[in-house]
Amino acid sequence: MTALRQLEFPDAAPLELVSVGDWWRFAVSCLVRSDAEFGQSSADAGQDALFLVLGALDLPLDSFDQMHGFALTNSERKHVFNALRKRVLDRVPTAYVLGFAEQMGLRFVVDERVLIPRSYIGELLAGGLRDCIDDPASIASVLDLCTGSGCLAILAANAFPDADVTAVDISADALDVARENVALHGLDDVVSLHQGDLFAPLGKARFDLIISNPPYVTAESMAMLPQEFRHEPELALAAGDDGNDILRRMLQEAKAHLTPDGILLVDMGHNRDLVEAAFPRLPFMWLATESGDAGVFMLHARDLP
Numbered sequence: 001m002t003a004l005r006q007l008e009f010p011d012a013a014p015l016e017l018v019s020v021g022d023w024w025r026f027a028v029s030c031l032v033r034s035d036a037e038f039g040q041s042s043a044d045a046g047q048d049a050l051f052l053v054l055g056a057l058d059l060p061l062d063s064f065d066q067m068h069g070f071a072l073t074n075s076e077r078k079h080v081f082n083a084l085r086k087r088v089l090d091r092v093p094t095a096y097v098l099g100f101a102e103q104m105g106l107r108f109v110v111d112e113r114v115l116i117p118r119s120y121i122g123e124l125l126a127g128g129l130r131d132c133i134d135d136p137a138s139i140a141s142v143l144d145l146c147t148g149s150g151c152l153a154i155l156a157a158n159a160f161p162d163a164d165v166t167a168v169d170i171s172a173d174a175l176d177v178a179r180e181n182v183a184l185h186g187l188d189d190v191v192s193l194h195q196g197d198l199f200a201p202l203g204k205a206r207f208d209l210i211i212s213n214p215p216y217v218t219a220e221s222m223a224m225l226p227q228e229f230r231h232e233p234e235l236a237l238a239a240g241d242d243g244n245d246i247l248r249r250m251l252q253e254a255k256a257h258l259t260p261d262g263i264l265l266v267d268m269g270h271n272r273d274l275v276e277a278a279f280p281r282l283p284f285m286w287l288a289t290e291s292g293d294a295g296v297f298m299l300h301a302r303d304l305p
């Protein structure tokens with residue numbers, strides 16, 4: 001039983017909470033006292049509370065400084081209260097409570113059919129992959145493997161406007177969400193979606209750039225996942241004893257689907273040591289992001305087996 005349950009979460013919205021700032025402060029306190037877990041589109045209680053309160057009010061997520069003193073209507077207070085109650089007592093991640101997540105300033109529909117967008121590749125795409133690609137116009141084709149919500153495929157389409165983008169996922173449910181996001185961003189004619197296991201639905205197609213945020217959670221870590229993370233599809237997380245089950249298969253097949261000068265870009269989270277131990281002969285280049293250089297590696301087609 002959490003500390004917050006022991007303190008009895010109120011049955012109705014507290015009358016003394018009037019402004020956006022009041023609700024943010026209350027939400028932070030609730031999240032901290034309930035030992036909530038973060039890392040699914042927000043880094044800490046402060047960020048998560050901002051996302052929840054502003055998102056529930058349909059306000060821009062960067063508008064707190066302008067909005068913190070504004071009073072909520074009774075219906076708005078009830079809506080924020082119910083969202084917070086679901087987040088705290090049911091341990092539902094905020095993105096699922098609200099039905100959307102934002103990455104690099106773009107909004108994506110999400111629910112429990114897809115992983116909540118948080119890949120470091122999004123940041124790299126927003127920067128045009130400057131450390132990897134000299135001429136963005138040279139990228140004519142992009143493949144997003146394990147696309148989930150389709151967020152990286154959409155960010156890639158924006159980064160490389162002259163490219164055709166292909167996205168693949170094994171989950172038909174995930175592709176239904178991706179299809180909704182592709183339509184939301186007006187990219188139906190740019191991003192094509194395919195169901196299948198990694199490269200299986202692509203025939204002999206080759207691409208200038210392959211990106212992927214595949215499942216990489218180890219069996220040990222899966223057994224210890226916090227409750228919030230258990231709302232995400234296991235298919236999008238679990239990757240065997242060392243977290244490399246999907247990556248092994250990807251590396252075996254990737255060269256056959258890259259152009260001669262093609263690039264493979266993969267986000268393996270905090271598994272750098274596990275990746276390098278499993279593939280000691282591959283010349284991984286780990287790319288720097290705001291979170292460091294542990295997450296995303298690059299390989300050229302010529303370096304692949």
